[in-house]
Amino acid sequence: MTIVDANLRVQALVEQGLTEVPKQFLHKVKEPLISDVSATEQVPVIDLAGWPNSNREKIIQEVGEVFETWGLFQIINHGVPLELLERTKESAKLFFAKPAEEKMKYANKLPREGETAVPEGYGSKLGTNETTSWNWRDFFEHHTFPLSRRNPLVWPAEPEFYRPTIEEYGGEIKQLAETLLSILSEHLKLHPTRLQEAIGVSGVYQNINFGCYPPCPQPDNVIGLLSHSDYGALTILWQNEVPGLQVRQNGTWVMVPPPAPGALIVNAGDTLEILSNGRYKSAEHRVVTNPHRTRISSAAFYDPAPEAVISPLPELVSHGNTTKYKPVVHGAYVGALYSTGLNGKEILENYKTDVEQPLEP
Numbered sequence: 001m002t003i004v005d006a007n008l009r010v011q012a013l014v015e016q017g018l019t020e021v022p023k024q025f026l027h028k029v030k031e032p033l034i035s036d037v038s039a040t041e042q043v044p045v046i047d048l049a050g051w052p053n054s055n056r057e058k059i060i061q062e063v064g065e066v067f068e069t070w071g072l073f074q075i076i077n078h079g080v081p082l083e084l085l086e087r088t089k090e091s092a093k094l095f096f097a098k099p100a101e102e103k104m105k106y107a108n109k110l111p112r113e114g115e116t117a118v119p120e121g122y123g124s125k126l127g128t129n130e131t132t133s134w135n136w137r138d139f140f141e142h143h144t145f146p147l148s149r150r151n152p153l154v155w156p157a158e159p160e161f162y163r164p165t166i167e168e169y170g171g172e173i174k175q176l177a178e179t180l181l182s183i184l185s186e187h188l189k190l191h192p193t194r195l196q197e198a199i200g201v202s203g204v205y206q207n208i209n210f211g212c213y214p215p216c217p218q219p220d221n222v223i224g225l226l227s228h229s230d231y232g233a234l235t236i237l238w239q240n241e242v243p244g245l246q247v248r249q250n251g252t253w254v255m256v257p258p259p260a261p262g263a264l265i266v267n268a269g270d271t272l273e274i275l276s277n278g279r280y281k282s283a284e285h286r287v288v289t290n291p292h293r294t295r296i297s298s299a300a301f302y303d304p305a306p307e308a309v310i311s312p313l314p315e316l317v318s319h320g321n322t323t324k325y326k327p328v329v330h331g332a333y334v335g336a337l338y339s340t341g342l343n344g345k346e347i348l349e350n351y352k353t354d355v356e357q358p359l360e361p
């Protein structure tokens with residue numbers, strides 16, 4: 001079967017009861033998907049309780065260290081109200097449970113050449129001309145910041161709490177991202193707002209997706225979401241009780257466990273790796289599929305504006321240090337990623353300086 005229909009979704013394919021996936025979904029990379037999971041390393045959990053009044057040094061140390069080593073961790077006592085988190089999860093669950101005709105009223109448009117964000121609405125990778133394997137994943141994409149990009153009318157009208165919940169969740173997640181950036185700025189011995197200003201001089205961009213990974217009949221040969229690092233600064237995620245997210249740590253894929261009650265997942269993106277001149281690592285991650293259950297997740301991205309130029313902070317390149325990355329126009333970076341497709345940390349590799357250059361005095 002060849003799929004050329006941009007209006008098809010993985011959920012609709014699954015509803016047809018197929019036992020073999022269309023060949024575009026077969027994973028081309030020769031590495032095991034499910035069976036390669038190491039049980040020896042565990043994704044760290046960071047407790048933010050007390051911030052900013054108590055445990056300051058301990059929190060700064062722990063957060064800094066986890067960005068230097070993993071780039072991905074679970075976080076508890078993060079300040080996002082748990083009732084809001086539950087309502088956000090419920091919004092995603094109720095949307096993906098709707099009949100196909102209902103969901104397709106919100107179908108997104110295929111991205112155009114030069115686009116720097118995934119178009120809003122209900123989408124999938126089906127029907128695009130990718131050379132990489134297709135993801136076993138549908139999604140709903142929301143543009144939430146700056147406010148000039150926000151139009152809740154294109155989001156689901158039902159349930160009634162859906163639109164206000166996304167707006168509220170976006171605000172809280174933005175605040176959490178800014179708290180983490182202030183902690184990292186202190187860890188780098190910089191002014192607490194230094195990283196936030198470096199990312200967001202012209203206003204931060206926030207996009208929030210809901211991901212839906214339906215049960216897959218060939219989980220050993222099909223990827224939910226190809227290996228990649230996120231291109232922006234920070235991503236804050238949650239997943240339902242069905243695991244699937246994996247992070248590559250010391251060459252091994254480690255499964256992110258089902259969430260501790262109320263936990264969120266934080267993931268460093270390439271912008272942060274560049275700004276910190278490689279001190280912090282963006283996390284390479286992917287999603288595997290499950291044969292029986294639907295996995296639902298959400299990723300909220302805290303990113304520079306497309307016109308922002310991101311380069312290693314000069315303060316971190318002094319004292320005989322060298323600059324390890326070329327300056328990046330963020331929108332061009334995202335564009336490069338869309339045209340080649342997801343492939344580990346390949347795009348970031350292209351922006352590394354061949355010979356480490358001392359910064360101009």
Ligand SMILES: O=C(O)CCC(=O)C(=O)O
Pocket residue numbers: 209211225230237238239245285287297298299
């Ligand atoms: O579904 C997930 O847990 C991960 C999603 C993700 O990595 C992304 O949207 O960039």
Ligand SMILES: [Fe+2]
Pocket residue numbers: 228229230235285299
């Ligand atoms: Fe990601």
